[in-house]
Amino acid sequence: MISRRPAGCTIVLGVALALMIGDAGTARLNAQGGRLDAHYSVTLGGVPFGRGAWQIDIREDQFTATVSGATAGLMRMFTSGHATSAARGTVSHGQLFASSYASTIIADKRQDEVRMALSNGTVKDYLADPP
Numbered sequence: 001m002i003s004r005r006p007a008g009c010t011i012v013l014g015v016a017l018a019l020m021i022g023d024a025g026t027a028r029l030n031a032q033g034g035r036l037d038a039h040y041s042v043t044l045g046g047v048p049f050g051r052g053a054w055q056i057d058i059r060e061d062q063f064t065a066t067v068s069g070a071t072a073g074l075m076r077m078f079t080s081g082h083a084t085s086a087a088r089g090t091v092s093h094g095q096l097f098a099s100s101y102a103s104t105i106i107a108d109k110r111q112d113e114v115r116m117a118l119s120n121g122t123v124k125d126y127l128a129d130p131p
Contacts, residue, residue: 034058041072048073063096064088081107089118097121 035057042050052069070082083105089098101116117125 040069049075058091058096060091062088062090079108081105 036055038054040050040052040054041048042052049072050069051072052067054065054067056065057063064086065088066084066086068082068084071080083103085101085103087098087101089096089100091097097120098118100118101114103112103114105112111129113127113129115125115127116123
């Protein structure tokens with residue numbers, strides 16, 4: 001997919017979400033399931049430029065995972081944007097199997113959306129707007 005969004009905003013959102021996902025990976029959820037709620041502030045030299053949250057809820061037979069992030073502080077003077085992604089699915093023998101995925105990125109008044117329906121690890125239906 002080709003993005004028409006300014007590269008600077010995309011990079012900032014991507015870096016912020018990657019930092020959130022990478023750092024939150026140190027948390028452990030036990031085999032019976034559990035919940036993780038993590039909130040982040042992204043700063044450079046003490047100056048905030050992003051914020052985000054990551055929630056994971058794993059039950060015996062199902063899971064949900066959501067991540068969101070947005071520009072903050074002085075960064076909003078140059079560009080604004082926020083993004084959310086969510087995955088849902090089932091849990092079987094300790095493995096997570098996604099059944100749906102959705103992502104929305106809004107940056108500088110432009111919006112990109114991706115939706116997928118999955119079955120056994122295979123994408124069955126896909127929507128990207130804009131295409």
